[in-house]
Amino acid sequence: MSVPTMAATAVCGYAALLPERGVAALIGQRQIALFRTHDGTVYALDNHDPFSGANVMSRGIVGSRGDVPTVASPMFKQVFDLRTGICLDDPDVTIPTYGVQLVDGQVTVSIGDD
Numbered sequence: 001m002s003v004p005t006m007a008a009t010a011v012c013g014y015a016a017l018l019p020e021r022g023v024a025a026l027i028g029q030r031q032i033a034l035f036r037t038h039d040g041t042v043y044a045l046d047n048h049d050p051f052s053g054a055n056v057m058s059r060g061i062v063g064s065r066g067d068v069p070t071v072a073s074p075m076f077k078q079v080f081d082l083r084t085g086i087c088l089d090d091p092d093v094t095i096p097t098y099g100v101q102l103v104d105g106q107v108t109v110s111i112g113d114d
Contacts, residue, residue: 008108033058
């Protein structure tokens, strides 16, 4: 489920994101997880794992199911679509996703209100 976008916040340099690895960032009071895939695309979603309740998604395993870029929770291994936040193992569960842009080599993320 995408969150409505607001003003973008610069989070880090694009070069700081290693392919297929996640990093956590704090925007206001919200923890987000950033992922850069092998094709260079950057995704942002909540760092909160809805199954375990822990803020660990940035430590998840990046991969794919078919053409779908994914991250598997490091806790119980549920797999989420990086584009939509939908759990591929239980489509009734989602993680909020956020808009990402690259601006002058910086990764910016737009988050919405709760």
